[in-house]
Structures are given as C-alpha cells and as structure tokens.
Amino acid sequence: MNGTSAAHERDLYWMRRAIDLSKLCPASAGAYSVGAVIVAADGTELSFGYSRETDEHVHAEESALAKLAQGDPRLAGATIYSTLEPCSQRRSRPLPCAQLIVAAAVPRVVIAWRESALFVADCVGVEQLAEAGVAVIELPELTSEAKAVNSHLGKTGLG
Numbered sequence: 001m002n003g004t005s006a007a008h009e010r011d012l013y014w015m016r017r018a019i020d021l022s023k024l025c026p027a028s029a030g031a032y033s034v035g036a037v038i039v040a041a042d043g044t045e046l047s048f049g050y051s052r053e054t055d056e057h058v059h060a061e062e063s064a065l066a067k068l069a070q071g072d073p074r075l076a077g078a079t080i081y082s083t084l085e086p087c088s089q090r091r092s093r094p095l096p097c098a099q100l101i102v103a104a105a106v107p108r109v110v111i112a113w114r115e116s117a118l119f120v121a122d123c124v125g126v127e128q129l130a131e132a133g134v135a136v137i138e139l140p141e142l143t144s145e146a147k148a149v150n151s152h153l154g155k156t157g158l159g
Helices: 003-022 060-066 073-077 097-103 125-131 140-148 151-157
Strands: 035-039 045-050 079-082 108-111 135-138
Touching: 003 035, 003 045, 003 060, 003 079, 003 108, 003 140, 035 060, 045 060, 060 079, 060 097, 097 125, 125 135
Parallel strands: 079 108, 108 135
Antiparallel strands: 035 045, 035 079
C-alpha cells in the first residue's frame, strides 16, 4: 500500500470511529448528531466527543477539545475527525467550532459532509479553517453513513 492509500485508510478508520460516536448523541429535533475524534500525529487517539455529551448545547469538536489541556503540544500535529463540517456560527456559545479548532492550532480536519442550510443558512466552517491554514479533507464515501445518524431531522436536514 502506498503512502497516500495508507493515509486515506487511516482517515476512513478514524471517521468510522467518529460516526460510531455520533450514534451516542441524544436525539434532538433542533440539532445534528455529530461525533469527533482527535488523533495525534503518531496515530494515538487523544480525545473524543459527541453532540450533547455533557450538556444540551455542547458540540462534538468542542467536547473533544475541552478534554485536553489548552496548549497541549500534541495538538500541533493532530487531526480532528468530525462527521459534520465544524460550525461557523453559534447562538449557544461564544465561539463556533471552526474558531475553537483554529485557536487550538490543530493543522488538519477531516469531515464526512458539509452542513446543510437547516439551522445555519450558509455554514462556512470549511472556508474559515482553510483561510486559517488548516488542511480540510472531505470523505464523500462516508457521507451517507454520517447522514444516516441524522435521519431524525428528516430530508431537509440532510441537504
């Protein structure tokens, strides 16, 4: 297996872990069910989170980041795997997930699908991350699995 294929297989592995985490989310008619995993450069899982894990407003990436010390040096080479594009705006918290990721200096984010316009008219989390120099990789082959966890939102929420 060449380096690119091996990296892609690792991305698929960790995104499937994030999808499994998203299945732990308490269902909410007003929110997506999202899972997130933070993985160190050496392939070690550093942290995980899922939507509504600790309170009804916590997002997956926010929950995973909160479990690590601010400035944890391992974040400088880490990847965040999130089943949904990190949010670019929030009503329930001061900072959206895209800004939390940039502030944590995580250089790479892998997502399964981009947020539809159900709750936010124009989510630009991917664009905000890219503008900040974060590499963003999408795994369209796992989009349907990530969306399936959100079937409680109906077709409109799945974009």
